[in-house]
Structures are given as C-alpha cells and as structure tokens.
Amino acid sequence: MVEEQAQTSQAKPQAPAQVSDSQKAEKAPAAAADGASKGSDDKKLSNKEMKELKKKEKAAKRAAQKEAIGISPEQQAKNAESKIEKKKSSATNTNLKKQLDQTLIKDQGGKRIPAIFSHLETxxxxxxxxxxxxxxxxxxxxxxxxxxxxxxxxxxxxxxxxxxxxxxxxxxxxxxxxxxxxxxxxxxxxxxxxxxxxxxxxxxxxxxxxxxxxxxxxxxxxxxxxxxxxxxxxxxxxxxxxxxxxxxxxQVIIENASKHITDGSTILTYGHSEVLEKLFKYCVIEQNKKFNLIVVDSRPLFEGKRLLTNLVNTNYNPDGEGLDSEVESIASSRSIKSQPITHENLKIHYVLINSLSSTILEDVDCVFLGAHAMLSNGRLYSRVGTGLIAMMCHARNIPVLTCCESVKFSDKVQLDSVTTNELADCDDLVQDINSKKPPQKKSFALEQFIKQCEEEKESKNKNNNKGKQQQQKKSSPEPDAQADDSTPLKDWKNISHLNILNIMYDLTPPEYIKKVVTELGALPPSAVPVILREYKNT
CATH class of the missing domain: 1.20.120 (Four Helix Bundle (Hemerythrin (Met), subunit A))
Structure with a gap:
C-alpha cells in the first residue's frame, strides 16, 4: 500500500506537465477572453478586436490539433511559409505567362501596333x-x-x-x-x-x-x-x-431616297453599299432618271470597284423593265432591246479618295453614304474615310444623306473611333501597293504551315542561298536598287519606330449628316434613340 501511494504521488505531478504543452494554447485565449469579459464593464471591445480574438482562438485550436497528431510548432511555421511562397510564385508565373502571351501575339510576325490602338483585338x-x-x-x-x-x-x-x-x-x-x-x-x-x-x-x-x-x-x-x-x-x-x-x-428606303435624286443632278457616294446599289439601279430602270454618279474608293478593299462593276454590267429594257444576267441571254434570243444603264442614263466617274479634289466637289448636288451602324448619340459608324468625305461636303454646304436599316441601329454611345474598332492586317496596305484588287488573304492555319515549311527550307539550304544571293547581287545590282525604289515599304518591319495601322471604320459626327433615311422615313440623326425604342418594342 505504501509503495502504491508513493507511485501515485510520483505520477500526479507528471500528468499536468504532459497536458500543459497541448492545452496551454487553448487556455491562453480562453483566459484572455475571460479577462476581456471581466474588463468589458470598463471598456468594450471593438468589432475589429473581437475578430482578432476569434482568429487567435481558431489558430490555437488548429495548432493544438496538429500538436496532438505529432506536428511540432516549428514544422507548422515552415509549412505556412512554404505555402505562402508557392502562392506568390504561382501568381507571378501566371502574370508572367499572360504578359508573355500578349507580347507574343502583339509582336507575332514582326507586326507592331501603336500604343493608342493596342487594346484592339488582332x-x-x-x-x-x-x-x-x-x-x-x-x-x-x-x-x-x-x-x-x-x-x-x-x-x-x-x-x-x-x-x-x-x-x-x-x-x-x-x-x-x-x-x-x-x-x-x-x-x-x-x-x-x-x-x-x-x-x-x-x-x-x-x-x-x-x-x-x-x-x-x-x-x-x-x-x-x-x-x-x-x-x-x-x-x-x-x-x-x-x-x-x-x-x-x-425597298422602302430606296423609295424614300429616290425622291432626293433628280434629273441632271450629280450624286457622290463612297465605297459600296447594297442599298445604294439598288437605289441607283431603281432610279435608272424604274424611274428613268438621268444623273451623274461619282464613286469614291479607297485602299485596300476597293469596295467602290465592286459597285462600279455591278452597275456597268447591269442591263435594262428602255421600256422600264430591268434584266438580270440570266434573263439577258433569253432577251437576246427573243430580240428584246436591252442596253446597259451606263449607256445614256447614268454616267459614272471613279475616283480614289486621295485624289478627290475640290474641283470634283464643286459640281456635287447630294452625297449618299452607306452605314455599318448608327449609334444612339446620332453618330455614323461606317467604313474608314466616310468621316473625311462628310466633313469636306459639310464645309461646302453639300447635303449628306445616310441610308440605314433599323436593324443596324445600336444603343451604344461612342465619341471616337479608337475605343472600339476593327483592326485589319497591316500587310494589306503594303502588299500590291499599285494594284486595284482587294487583298487575297489565306487562312491562319495555312499561314503557320507555310511559315514552318519556309523555316525548314531556310535552315537546310542556308549556306547555298547565301552564295547564290551574293552572286546575284554581283551580277545584277541595278534591278535590286530599282525594286527598293519602287517598294519603299518592302522591309518596313525592320525599320524602328515605324508602325502601320489598318483600321476598318471611323465615326462621323451628327453635325455633318443632314438626314438618315430609314424604313420609317427620312429623319435627323437626333431621332436615332426614338427609332431604337420603337425597334425594341416591336
């Protein structure tokens, strides 16, 4: 009995020593909470302090649980530091990847975009x-x-x-x-x-x-x-x-707009619009009007050339019936009189926008423009160059009319052509600079395949090509010089601080537009929000 009492007396002081290591962390915040509750009469804790106390309690409980499993506080601190470092490294890696991807896409193929248009999608x-x-x-x-x-x-x-x-x-x-x-x-x-x-x-x-x-x-x-x-x-x-x-x-727009075209007048248009093409055909074929048409065109798409060819290739019966290309063969077999609309009634002048001088604008009576969209603040969003023509005509008091369907109306508000626009390929402005053909583009996958094949061929035959090029330069230096003179932008990618921009659309202020001809009638640009409201209701 004496030995058992001695053993129990020796074991009693050891038990609290074992528990104290694991429960100290639990008792400390509890004691602090009790002290805080006792001193609450003197000074109440703020919400921030209460949150901190709760965080400490949760952290202490987690630490106690980990200690019970066998994880020391030093190991816990090391694990926490490693987690923080991993998070930082992953965040920096993702940001670096995003930045690298953006720079690769922006500078792919040596194409450089000005900073003001860098937000546009390539x-x-x-x-x-x-x-x-x-x-x-x-x-x-x-x-x-x-x-x-x-x-x-x-x-x-x-x-x-x-x-x-x-x-x-x-x-x-x-x-x-x-x-x-x-x-x-x-x-x-x-x-x-x-x-x-x-x-x-x-x-x-x-x-x-x-x-x-x-x-x-x-x-x-x-x-x-x-x-x-x-x-x-x-x-x-x-x-x-x-x-x-x-x-x-x-059809309704054509009928409303045809009232503004009279016999002997001179009409100016820019690019190609399907509604305007039908309008000019309607005035000649259905109403038998005689007028002059100036088609202004610009690089690189040359849409005005398409309008010109469509009008020139259109035949009609002088009695008032139009003839399509399929009906023309039948008409010739039946000896029906048919002639192109440019024979007597329509005289067309084709002009590029860079050679459009004030002498041409002096005789213009009215300007018809197509539309990509009409914004809710009355601005016209159309092919680049439209704003330039509208401004020149407004300075000479020439009325500018826009033909636009209500399906093209947008509730967006835009004050410039920089915030949203379409960025086309820069090479379209450089390649075939003297031709009047629209750019013939290849698919993106085909371009990558061709580049791969070219790189492989260059790596294999690099030495042979260098020798051939040196011989060609020695034998014929003059043609190379002539080629360099004829194409000054041939190696524009190698010229530092030179950026070529090819945007598709521009914005025309409502002050330069007299009327917007829609299926609801000829209205001022300020009536666009009213048409939008009616369109949404229908």
Whole structure:
C-alpha cells in the first residue's frame, strides 16, 4: 500500500506537465477572453478586436490539433511559409505567362501596333480561341468564317444575310441530346458557332442584334413542342426576319431616297453599299432618271470597284423593265432591246479618295453614304474615310444623306473611333501597293504551315542561298536598287519606330449628316434613340 501511494504521488505531478504543452494554447485565449469579459464593464471591445480574438482562438485550436497528431510548432511555421511562397510564385508565373502571351501575339510576325490602338483585338488573338471549339463547329460555319476572313463577303447587310442563312442550316442539322431540351441546349450550341464565327472577323452591329433576336425566339419555344416542329418554326421566323428587316425595309428606303435624286443632278457616294446599289439601279430602270454618279474608293478593299462593276454590267429594257444576267441571254434570243444603264442614263466617274479634289466637289448636288451602324448619340459608324468625305461636303454646304436599316441601329454611345474598332492586317496596305484588287488573304492555319515549311527550307539550304544571293547581287545590282525604289515599304518591319495601322471604320459626327433615311422615313440623326425604342418594342 505504501509503495502504491508513493507511485501515485510520483505520477500526479507528471500528468499536468504532459497536458500543459497541448492545452496551454487553448487556455491562453480562453483566459484572455475571460479577462476581456471581466474588463468589458470598463471598456468594450471593438468589432475589429473581437475578430482578432476569434482568429487567435481558431489558430490555437488548429495548432493544438496538429500538436496532438505529432506536428511540432516549428514544422507548422515552415509549412505556412512554404505555402505562402508557392502562392506568390504561382501568381507571378501566371502574370508572367499572360504578359508573355500578349507580347507574343502583339509582336507575332514582326507586326507592331501603336500604343493608342493596342487594346484592339488582332487576327492572331481571334484565332487563338478557335482550336478549343473547332471540333463542334458546323461545316457551314467553317466555310462562312473563311469567306469573312478572306473578304469574299464584305458589308454589314450581306454578312448578316449569309449568317442567318447558315444558321438555318445549323438548326436543321441540329439534334437535341438526351436528358436536355431544345430551348436550353440549342442556345449554347449556337453560342459555340458564333464564337468560332468571330475568329474570322468581329460581329457587326446588325449581326449582334439578329443573334439576340434569335436567342429570344428560341427561349419562347414551349418545352412540349416537338423538335422537328420547333426547328421548322425557327427557320420560318428567320425567313420572315430576312424579308422584313432586310429586303422590305431596303425597298422602302430606296423609295424614300429616290425622291432626293433628280434629273441632271450629280450624286457622290463612297465605297459600296447594297442599298445604294439598288437605289441607283431603281432610279435608272424604274424611274428613268438621268444623273451623274461619282464613286469614291479607297485602299485596300476597293469596295467602290465592286459597285462600279455591278452597275456597268447591269442591263435594262428602255421600256422600264430591268434584266438580270440570266434573263439577258433569253432577251437576246427573243430580240428584246436591252442596253446597259451606263449607256445614256447614268454616267459614272471613279475616283480614289486621295485624289478627290475640290474641283470634283464643286459640281456635287447630294452625297449618299452607306452605314455599318448608327449609334444612339446620332453618330455614323461606317467604313474608314466616310468621316473625311462628310466633313469636306459639310464645309461646302453639300447635303449628306445616310441610308440605314433599323436593324443596324445600336444603343451604344461612342465619341471616337479608337475605343472600339476593327483592326485589319497591316500587310494589306503594303502588299500590291499599285494594284486595284482587294487583298487575297489565306487562312491562319495555312499561314503557320507555310511559315514552318519556309523555316525548314531556310535552315537546310542556308549556306547555298547565301552564295547564290551574293552572286546575284554581283551580277545584277541595278534591278535590286530599282525594286527598293519602287517598294519603299518592302522591309518596313525592320525599320524602328515605324508602325502601320489598318483600321476598318471611323465615326462621323451628327453635325455633318443632314438626314438618315430609314424604313420609317427620312429623319435627323437626333431621332436615332426614338427609332431604337420603337425597334425594341416591336
């Protein structure tokens, strides 16, 4: 018994020593809390101090739990420091990767962009997102994107019409997956197609309005509707949209704008607009008017050349009936009198914008301009060079009219052409500088493949090519000098502090525009918000 009491008396003081290491951290904040509660009568703790106390309590509990497992406080401190270092390194690595990616894309191929336009998206940046979703893109969208990027389809209205026609094909070939509904899954499926479509060229304002309308129509379809019936109704609504918002509204605009063209007048236009082309044909064929037309054009797309060729190749019956290219062969076989509209009624002058002098503007009676979009503050967003012509005509008191459908109206407000614009390839302004052909561009993937092949050939035949080049330079130095003189911007990428900018659109203030001709009538630019409100209500 005496031995047992001695053992118990020896064991009693050891127990608190074992517990004290693990429970000291728990008792310390508790004692502090008790002391704080006792002294609360004298001074109340603020919210910040209470949060700090709670944080300390939680940290002490975690430390006690880790100590119970067998992790010492020194190891805990080392683990915490390593975690903080990992977070910092990962954050810096991601930021460095983003910066490197941006610089690689910005300077890819030696292309330099001025700092003021550095926020605009380049073609390489648009193509960066295409490989991730290319496997779910419809073939019709692939071909349309290629046509957009190679400028086979140019203009806001043709791009909108072709997009809606392709959407009809996508909807017809669409099949709803299991355990989903058409109203929910089709919207996401179309979003993937639209994302790939953006890689060719950014969407126009009219295309954005049509996409919002189509998604709204998809959301209105009932869940109980059969899939085939829902697809047929959507295709019918797309046809109705094309007929009402593009074709019929264009006919009304042509009838309203034709009142401003009189016999013997001189009309000036810039670039190519589908509505204006139909307007000039309507005035000659239907109304038998005789007038002069000045087509102003600019590099690198030369859209005015397309308007010129379409007007020159249009034939009509002098009695008042127009003839298409297919009907012309039938008319010749039946000996029907047909002649081009440029024979007597229409005289066309083709001028480049850099040679447009004041002598040409002296005889102009009216100016008709196409539109990419009309903004809610009354400004015209159109092909670059439109603002220059509108300003020159306003200085000479020449009325400027804009033909624009209501589907091209936007509720955006923009004060300059820098914040949002489309950045085209710089090489389009340098290559074939003396030609009058639009740029023939290749696809982005094909360009990368060609570059790879060229680099491989250069690495293999580098020494042989150097010897040949030296012999050619010795034998014929004069042609090289002539080539350098004829193409001063041939090696512009090697010239420091030289940037070439190729933007697609500019902004025209409402003071330079007299009327905006829409399907609702000829209205001033200040009436754009009213038309937008009516368009949203319908």
């Amino acid at each position: 073609r390489e940046q648009r193509n960066a997102s295409s490989p991730s979703i290319s496997h779910i893109v419809h073939p019709a969208i692939l071909s349309l994107t290629l046509k957009y990027s190679t400028y086979k389809i140019v203009g806001s209205t043709p791009r909108l019409k072709n997009m809606l026609e392709v959407f009809k094909v996508v909807i017809r070939d669409y099949e709803t997956p299991a355990n989903t509904t058409l109203t929910r899954h089709l919207t996401g499926h179309l979003s993937h197609q639209i994302e790939y479509l953006k890689t060719g060229r950014p969407l126009s304002i009219s295309m954005g309005n049509a996409i919002r309308w189509l998604k709204q129509e998809i959301s209105h379809i009932s869940i109980d509707t059969k899939e085939q019936q829902a697809k047929e109704t959507l295709c019918e609504k797309i046809d109705d949209f094309i007929k009402e918002k593009i074709e019929l509204s264009g």
